[in-house]
Amino acid sequence: MEPSIESEIFKALERTRLLVGDIKESNYSRCGRTDKGVSSTGQVIALFLRSRLKTPSIDSEAHANEKINARPEYDYVRVLNRALPDDIRVLGWSPVPVDFHARFSCSAREYKYFFWRQNLNLSAMDIAGKKFIGEHDFRNFCKMDVANVHCYTRRVTFFDVSPCQNSHEGDQLCTFTMRGSAFLWHQVRAMVAVLFMIGQGVESVDVIDTLLDTKKTPKKPQYLLASEIPLVLRTCEFENVNFICSSGALESLRSHFKKESLTYQLESVIFQEALRNCLPIGNDEISCNIEEKKKKAAIHVPLLSRPTEPSYEERSAKLKPRQEETCPV
Template identity: 40%
Template sequence: MEKETINSSPKKTTTTTTQKLNDKEYLSTLSKDELINLIVQENEKKQQQSKNIFKNNGVENTEGKKKKKNRNKQSNINFDKCYKRHVAFKLSYVGWPFFGFAAQDCSEETIENYLIKAFLKTSLIPDIKTANYFKSGRTDKGVSAYGQVISLYVRSNLKEGEGIIPPKDQSGGPISNRTKSNKTELTKNNDNEKARKGNKKSIEDDEELPYIKMLNGVLPPEIRILAWAPVPFHFNARFSTLSRTYKYFFNPNGLDLNLMKEASKLYLGEHNYINFCKIDVNVKSFMRVILQFDIEKVENSELYVATIKGFAFLWHQIRCMMAVLFLIGQKKANISLITQLLDTNKTITKPPYEMASEVPLVLFDCGYDDIDFIYESSVQEKTVESMFGVYNDYLIKTEVNRLIRSTLKNTEPTTTSKIPQPITNITNPITSPTLSTTSTSTSTSTTTTTTTETNEINSINIGEKRKHSIAESEKELEEEGNEHKHKHNKN
C-alpha cells in the first residue's frame, strides 16, 4: 500500500526522470524491473537530446555530409523545368599525360572523363546517359588533338533558336500546354540560373550561357574548349563527320624525304588496310579511303609534318602507315612494299616493323557541313594564355635536353693509350712509405717493423712495379735477418 501511495502521488508524477534517479528514498521503494525501466528511459532521453544538438549545429557524420554535398550540387536546378540545347563543342588537348580520349574503367586519367566531370560540375547536364552524347572519334593514349568534336544536350538560357529543346511537364506534354502558374514557375527557375557562380554580371534573356568560360574554368590546362555551335537535332558528332585530318610530326635526320613523298602517294584512294592497323575484332571491313597525304616542312622549324586526310581510320592505322614510310626513308625497305601490303590477294608476309610513336600524332580537324563554330573573343585570350603555360613547360624541357645534347656534342673525347689500374688496400694514403734498415734490440720488434713497411709498399705499387718492389723488400728483409742472426750468434 505504501508503494502504491508513492507512485500515485501527484508530487512524484511531476518530477523528471533525472530527479527520480537522484532521489534515493524514491529509488529504494522501486522493484528491480522498475529501476531498469527508469534507467532505460533516461538513456533514451539523453540520446534524443544529443541528436537534436547535432542537428541544430549542422554536425553530421561523414556519410551524411557526402550525401548532403551531392544533393546541394544541383539543388537549385530542376532540369525538368530548364530549356536544353543541342550543341557541338570543338576542343583541343595535349594527350601525352592522359590514357587516351575515351573513358575507361581502369583509369580516370582520360580526356573524356574530365569532360564529363566538367559538364556535371557546371550543371550543364544532369547526367551523361540522358545527354545524347557523341564524339567524332577516339584517340589513343598519348595522341593529341586540335579539332576533336563532341555533341550533346546542355542547359540553355534561351527559349528559341537552333537546337533549342523546350522543357516538358510531368505528363510529358510540351511547355505550351502548361498552365499559367507552371509557366510562372518555369520563368522563375530560369531567372535563378541567369547569374552563375563566378559571373559578375547576370546573363540577359537574349544571351546564351558562356559555355566556353564555364567549362574551361574547371578543366585542366591541357584540355581546352575552343568553340561551340548550335546544331540541328539530327546532328551526330560521330556519324555526321565527313572527313578527319591528322598531322604527324617527325625529324628528317637520316631519312630520304623524296622517297617518302613518292611512297606516300601510294596510300591515296580506297584500299584494304588490314596490314596497316591493329586488328579489332569488332571491325567488319578494313577498306578505307585516303583523300590526302602530303609531307611538308614545318615553318620556322627543323621538323617535317605529314598531313593525312580521310573519311575514317582504323585502329593505329596512321602510326603503321608512318612506320612503313620511315623504313623506306631509311632505305631499309623498297617503295614496292606498300603496294604489296595493300594487295591482300598476294600472300606476302607482313614485315616485323615497330609501330611509329603516338607522341607526334595530332587529330587536326573533323569536317562537317553547314556548322559555323562560335569562338568567343572574351575568353579566347585566356585560352591562349593557358595553352602558352603548357607550351612554356615543354619548351623549358626541350631547352634542357638541347643543352645536354649540344654540350656533349662539343666536348672532345679523351683518348688514353694505357688504362691505369685501380689502387686497392691503401692503409694510409697520406704517409709516404719508407723501408727501415735500423736493427732493433730484439728479433720480434725488427720483424714487426719490416713487415709493416713491406705491407705499405705492397699497397701502393701496381703491375710490374709492385712485383719488383716486393722482390727487393724480401731480399733486404732476408739480408737484415741474416745480419741480425750473425750478431746474435756472435754474442
C-alpha cells in the same frame, strides 16, 4: 581508374552543372578515338547541354545572336575552360540537330605526324605516301578489331610530307599530313611506321602497293607502330556546322596557349642544358656507335619476309557470326 580527356570533360560538365541528366542521358558521341599519348587540336564531341534559350536554333549565327525574349546563351567555352586542366581546352561550340552524331556526321578528318628529318629520304616517303590516296583495304596498316569492324576499306583523299619552320641543331622538323573520311585503329601510326622504313632505305616504295593488295598479302607482317607522341588529330570537318567562340573566350585561349607554349620551350631548354653537360664522347665510342648503327641496318628483316599476324578470316572464324558492317569510307 586513370584520368582521360573524356573523364576530365565530364567532371567539368558536372562541376559547372551544364550536363543534362547523367552521361547516359546526354546522347554523347565523339568524332575520333585517339590512342593514349596522341594529341588533338580538333577533336569534336556532341551531347545535350543546358541552355538559356527556350527554343534553341540549329543555325549557329541565329543561335549566337538571338536576344529576343531570352538572355544570352551560356559562354560554354569560357565556362568549361575555367573548370578544365591546363592541357585540355574547349575551342568552340555549335548547336546541331538532335540526330547529329559526332562520329558518323563527320565528313573528313585530318591528321598530322611530326618527325625530325635526320637522314630520311623525304622524296621516297612522299612518293610512297601518295600511294595511300584513294580507296583501299588497309587491313595491313592497322590493328584489327574483328569483333567490331568487318570492313577495312577506307578512303584517303590527301597525303603530303613537308618541312616545318622549326629546326634544331641543323635538323629539320617535318610533318606528314593525311586526310580521309575515316581511319582505322592505329592506321596512321602503321602507315607512318612503314614510311619511315622507306625513308631509311631499308624498304622499297613498292612495298606499299604489295601491302595494299590484300589478295597478294592477306596477312599483315609483324612490325612496330610509330610512336604515338608526335601524332595529332588536327581537324574534324562537318557540313553546316559553324563553331562559336566569344571574343573574351578566344582571347583567353590565345593567352593560355601562348603561356603553355613558352612553358614547354623552357622545359626543352633545360633538357638541352643537361645535354651540354654530358661528358664528351671519345673517338673510340663514336666508332663503336657508328658500327652499331650499321649492324642494326644490316639485320633489318624485309617486311614481306617477316612472320605474319592471323588474317581477318582466321580471326573472325574464332568469333560468332556477326551482322555485316557498312564500310565508313
